[in-house]
Amino acid sequence: MEHTLSLEEVRHVARLARLVFKPEEEEMFRQQLSRILDHVQRLNELDTSRVQPTFHVVPLKNVMRRDETRPCLPRDEVLANAPDAQGGFFRVPKITEG
Amino acid sequence: MSGKYEAVIGLEVHVELNTKSKIFCSCPTEFGKEPNTQVCPVCLGLPGVLPVLNEEAVRKAVQAALALNCEITSYAKFDRKNYFYPDLPKAYQISQYDLPLARNGWIELSGGKRIGIRRVHLEEDAGKLVHQGDITSAAFSFADYNRCGVPLIEIVSEPDIRDPEEARDYLTRLKGILQHIGVSDCRMEEGSLRVDANVSVRPVGSREFGTRTELKNIGSFRAVYRGLSYEIERQSKLLDRGEPVIQETRHWDEQNGVTRSLRGKEEAQDYRYFPEPDLVPLQLDPDWVEEIRRTLPELPEARKARFVREYGLPEYDADVLVSSPPIANFYEECVRLFGEPKTVSNWVMGELFRLLNDSGMEPEELKLRPSELVSLLKMTREGVVSGKIAKDVFEQMFRTGEDPESIVKKHNLVQISDKSALEPLVLQVIAENPKVVDDYKSGKKQAFAFLVGQVMKATKGRANPAVVNELLHKRLD
Numbered sequence: 001m002e003h004t005l006s007l008e009e010v011r012h013v014a015r016l017a018r019l020v021f022k023p024e025e026e027e028m029f030r031q032q033l034s035r036i037l038d039h040v041q042r043l044n045e046l047d048t049s050r051v052q053p054t055f056h057v058v059p060l061k062n063v064m065r066r067d068e069t070r071p072c073l074p075r076d077e078v079l080a081n082a083p084d085a086q087g088g089f090f091r092v093p094k095i096t097e098g
Numbered sequence: 099m100s101g102k103y104e105a106v107i108g109l110e111v112h113v114e115l116n117t118k119s120k121i122f123c124s125c126p127t128e129f130g131k132e133p134n135t136q137v138c139p140v141c142l143g144l145p146g147v148l149p150v151l152n153e154e155a156v157r158k159a160v161q162a163a164l165a166l167n168c169e170i171t172s173y174a175k176f177d178r179k180n181y182f183y184p185d186l187p188k189a190y191q192i193s194q195y196d197l198p199l200a201r202n203g204w205i206e207l208s209g210g211k212r213i214g215i216r217r218v219h220l221e222e223d224a225g226k227l228v229h230q231g232d233i234t235s236a237a238f239s240f241a242d243y244n245r246c247g248v249p250l251i252e253i254v255s256e257p258d259i260r261d262p263e264e265a266r267d268y269l270t271r272l273k274g275i276l277q278h279i280g281v282s283d284c285r286m287e288e289g290s291l292r293v294d295a296n297v298s299v300r301p302v303g304s305r306e307f308g309t310r311t312e313l314k315n316i317g318s319f320r321a322v323y324r325g326l327s328y329e330i331e332r333q334s335k336l337l338d339r340g341e342p343v344i345q346e347t348r349h350w351d352e353q354n355g356v357t358r359s360l361r362g363k364e365e366a367q368d369y370r371y372f373p374e375p376d377l378v379p380l381q382l383d384p385d386w387v388e389e390i391r392r393t394l395p396e397l398p399e400a401r402k403a404r405f406v407r408e409y410g411l412p413e414y415d416a417d418v419l420v421s422s423p424p425i426a427n428f429y430e431e432c433v434r435l436f437g438e439p440k441t442v443s444n445w446v447m448g449e450l451f452r453l454l455n456d457s458g459m460e461p462e463e464l465k466l467r468p469s470e471l472v473s474l475l476k477m478t479r480e481g482v483v484s485g486k487i488a489k490d491v492f493e494q495m496f497r498t499g500e501d502p503e504s505i506v507k508k509h510n511l512v513q514i515s516d517k518s519a520l521e522p523l524v525l526q527v528i529a530e531n532p533k534v535v536d537d538y539k540s541g542k543k544q545a546f547a548f549l550v551g552q553v554m555k556a557t558k559g560r561a562n563p564a565v566v567n568e569l570l571h572k573r574l575d
């Protein structure tokens with residue numbers, strides 16, 4: 001089955017990822033992403049009616065730690081890689097919520 | 099709201115669990131520390147780190163879910179909720195999407211109506227953004243990640259709530275239950291309990307839901323009530339005019355008492371949830387869950403029944419007292435020290451609630467100790483102060499933190515029970531009010547109370563009313 005993504009869908013996922021593309025890039029990604037989806041679609045041809053859903057690939061469960069505190073990172077190290085900091089805070093451009 | 103419409107309300111409540119360390123790392127959860135001093139590579143979302151689930155957070159979430167009558171699911175997992183906002187350095191929040199920890203609970207309201215709880219799930223809290231000056235004109239946000247990774251439970255109700263009063267009742271009960279089992283201090287002012295409300299209106303009798311709006315930025319239970327009332331009114335008016343309600347998030351503006359749309363046209367939320375590969379699933383041992391159920395502390399309903407049984411309180415008193423654990427504890431300690439459960443209940447529900455209300459204080463901020471109220475009650479029982487004066491003394495105790503003995507001493511408030519001291523005042527009041535005396539003698543009972551009142555006034559409330567009564571009767575009858 002051929003899965004054809006629309007340009008609008010490409011723009012939507014780009015917007016969600018905060019990416020901006022040129023028109024020719026949009027068309028390129030439309031074709032590439034469509035091909036990827038088509039490829040993944042092939043899995044639907046398998047009969048999985050007798051297969052348990054896999055939520056996690058590692059065969060472990062209930063891995064937990066005790067509620068104990070440990071020393072934190074010193075603040076100069078916390079902020080060492082911050083592009084911008086002030087008064088112990090990370091300083092970022094103001095973004096309206098959303 | 100006009101009688102034409104009914105509201106449909108659902109509440110999402112986020113509660114911080116009071117564990118020592120964060121949900122996925124070993125940073126402490128203490129409130130009010132210097133910015134970015136309670137963080138590590140895990141909660142800062144640095145590359146290559148591995149989150150590990152805090153067992154105590156799971157235990158507390160299970161306690162809460164069981165106390166809210168939920169089923170603990172046999173298979174739960176964590177998911178990444180993706181969004182870009184600087185309160186989360188990873189650009190995703192670890193939450194639970196389609197397989198939450200618990201489902202299908204309920205809370206019973208005062209009238210016996212049950213509000214369904216759809217789900218309870220675990221997630222991590224986000225950091226805090228602060229702004230210098232006015233938020234609208236600020237050029238920068240300042241991010242503090244101390245709160246990032248503090249364990250939260252989100253409790254999602256079914257849309258069973260029909261008016262703002264039910265919403266307030268639901269929240270009060272929810273907070274009472276969580277405080278009773280001790281999983282959170284539920285302080286709205288510190289953000290350890292937060293409420294978002296979904297609300298829509300529909301014509302009475304309709305079974306379909308109207309378009310809903312989501313209310314955010316609600317700072318108190320009173321604000322929930324006011325915000326919902328405003329929003330119901332606003333939506334009803336729109337429907338009356340034949341205009342559509344727009345599905346959107348609206349902020350409650352406490353100062354102006356209105357809700358506001360923050361954004362114009364908004365893209366539908368799309369969080370692109372996917373399973374968190376760094377955390378393995380939870381398949382809780384049913385025996386462990388049963389052990390937690392067996393050892394749950396006394397819940398408000400059970401405590402209420404015990405108050406009725408043990409202290410002989412009316413249902414109403416018991417209900418009000420247990421709605422707040424700090425108050426219920428205060429009450430029980432007073433009764434242990436003083437006895438007379440109904441007297442204590444009258445003081446707590448009357449004077450103490452009035453003062454808390456007037457001062458806008460939450461019960462958990464109460465500094466007054468049970469032993470202090472008990473000293474005052476003993477002074478009243480022994481006739482050292484009159485009942486009227488006791489109320490004034492109590493108010494001073496509440497405001498200043500002074501003990502009752504020193505207040506009574508300082509302001510010379512000891513009750514006057516000495517007949518020889520009161521006799522001249524009684525005679526004076528009789529002499530000054532001949533008309534009232536005549537009224538009384540001709541059968542007007544209220545006239546007597548007036549004369550007692552005059553003697554009380556002359557002693558600034560210090561006269562022993564029983565003695566004044568006796569003296570007046572002796573003179574007039």
Ligand SMILES: [Zn+2]
Nearest residue numbers: 123125138141
């Ligand atoms: Zn950390």
